[in-house]
Amino acid sequence: MALQFEVVGRFNRARASKLTLPHYVVQTPMFMPVGTQGTIKGLTNRQLEDIGCQIILGNTYHLALRPGAELIDELGGLHKFMNWKRGLLTDSGGFQMVSLLHLADITEEGVTFQSPVDGKPMLLTPEESIQIQNKIGADIIMALDDVVRTTITGPRIEEAMYRTLRWMDRCIAAHKRPDAQNLFGIVQGGLDPVLRDICVRGLVERNLPGYAIGGLAGGEDKDSFWRVVAQCTAALPEDKPRYVMGVGYPLDIVVCSALGADMYDCVYPTRTARFGTALVPEGVLKLKHNAMASDERPIDSTCSCMVCKNYTRAYIHSLVTRDAMGSQLLSYHNLSYMMRLSKDLHMSIVEGRFPEYVRGFLRTQFPKGDVPQWVCNAMEVAGIDISSCCAPVPV
């Protein structure tokens, strides 16, 4: 195990922690931006540090293709290659392969697919995934899991869950650098609580440094989503970090944090920036909209990032979808927003004002009091009273 996890604050299920990794000490709850190909699109390392990013993700699938795992290894690992001094996390490559490639097929051996380079049949096994991730050298690496979309039903889900456990063992056996890299297991099982429970217990038995909740954020209804997160966080060990994969909407992050999750990743903030949408406390702001052309306010008057301190909506409007600078500035702001959200979650738990923070957040996002039912349900389980945020039900 190459990490230390110390809980420094609590409110019911929610917790704030200090997570010490080989390259950096991070504070959770924490959002991790996705730097797919060894870079966050349009931002330099210095800017990411200014914004407060702690861990960024690299995608094993993309990096193994270009520039290649061997090359990264030869040049000293991904940290050195990118010159990124803080934390890195790589996923297993399985998800991309299944979601990006046609004719990808999952067998007991691994994921077979057609190479996008030359069309040859290729196979990614758990052993190979871990080998590639060992070469890349990230602080946290993910086991290869059998990912199934939550919208699918039937025996496939059960098959995938058991296979995930079997592959977990193969990943553990193949992992050559447990002293420098933390191998997280991923809980699968679709939306079935029985399957999820079996998977959690199986992974906990293997005593891993940390656990991820996978297979969500793929189109399932929100009410099912939070229930799976709640069940898993309740069953996973208290003294290890919990990572909900693919979660990026600020509201989802607040709810999951209230239920006891610590880490999140998503392409949403940076991707939506490139389409001209800014994240603000009230929700989103579409800078492309004509109304923005004469709006002289900053994107978010409560935000102290470089973009909000210097630019008006009108100017950003003139840039978005026309100039690369528009994408850059919006990505900068959106990531600043996510880092501020992470920091606020952490500090409000540490300072004993987490429920007030949650209420404030919900009131700003739902000024009319129309908080979605699933949020109300989740907050009840989390033990946070948000009745003051919800409008009275009309009779």
Add this chain to the structure above:
Amino acid sequence: MHVQAAKTVSHILHNCRQSENSYPRSYPPKTLLPFLTPPKTPTLSFRLASAPIKTREPNTNKTKSKVSIQVRLMRFVVTKPSAGAGAAGKARLGALYLGGGGAAPPIETPALVVPTRRGLPSFISRDLLDRLPYPDSLLLHLCPIHFIECPSTRTIKNIGGVHEMVGLQDHFFIASPGDSVESLPEHGGTNKIGAAFETPSGRRLINPKDYMDIISSTRPNLWASLADEVPAWVTEKRNRLSIDRTLKWLDDCLSLDQEKGASTLGAVVGGPNIEHRKKCATEVSMRNVSGFYLGGFGLGESIEERSALLNAVTNILPEEKIRFVSRLGLPEEVLQGVAAGIDLFDSTYIYHLTLGGFALVFPLDILGEAPEALLRNSSNDYTKINLHATIYRKDTSPIVDKCSCYTCQNHTRAYLNHLLNVHEMLAQILLEIHNTHHYLGFFRSIRRALKQEKFELFRERFMESRRVHLMEAVPYS
């Protein structure tokens, strides 16, 4: 009249460097500086030249400050007049001061005006701009045509002008119609009403009044009048028409100018015809302008005929006023312009290099290096390298050894090669930073050579090294 004592400016600079907040964010009270005429001896510009490349403290959380209109005026001073004789007889050194009590250091000329899109460089955001050579990188180009659609002039005015709008209150903006990348003058569409430009949203016609609306709302520090710039192959009749129009539009712009020409660069056109150029230059010199914009270059004339045209114009223009030319981007063209007495260059060389994945690598200490060292090259091209090439896949060296730009201090050729191969935006950001840094360094070398009175030698050595590489590239039996 806002003028500034060189001695007092250096005093302010000295204090700025010492104090904790090393660079004042808002202009200090005007009582701070007495107003004196600048000295005849250019002591300040020499001192700045010998200082190592200085960069500012990062400026990430700046609060906005509205600056009143008076401080925008710039004053140009020739600090080392042209020698008058020899092939480089007209080259001269100068300094641009931002008047009105600000503590901004002067910009030395000949200088590069960094191209922008809507006021910001294509890829370098304001917090990265801080790390470029200072004060050279304060000089930015502004193309009014970029603002034809949005934001509206009223919005720009409300925000407080381009400096406020793009968050670069300490920078200097020099405006000329058109840029060389995507707002190109379209002489076929230009008519008596206005000048036509090809823009990404189609052809646009702009008349002097609309042009001045944009100028008065953006409030650049210096601006060129609207011109009818024609390429070198038009008929004589069309050429004469372009002069008449340009002069008329100059007068129109001046009549609409609140500052009565104090920030105006009169546009001089005339195409490839020396007599026309002379006539236009004479006419424009008679107007009440602060400097001159030499238009219509880089639109098809050959590099050989250009010298004669440039010199024909600069021979007539008053010595003490600044000269700005667009579209002379390549190093050879810059040297040609410097030799003819040009002070400011707006070049999109960097932009095209960056988009192509090229990085500038030519040595900047051209006078210091032995000639043989210059001719030795480690790659195919002595000037630049194409980081797409597979030879850089595992190259862990920076683009240029000992380059102090952000890119070379933090990243390797291998990483840039990877970014280019996967089409990541960060590649262009890092390349634009390095190329801008390097090209500003080139201009510093030019100024150093001028100070040492070795400009001719500098130019010769530079051209020689380029020719050798070209000869090497062409096989012959």
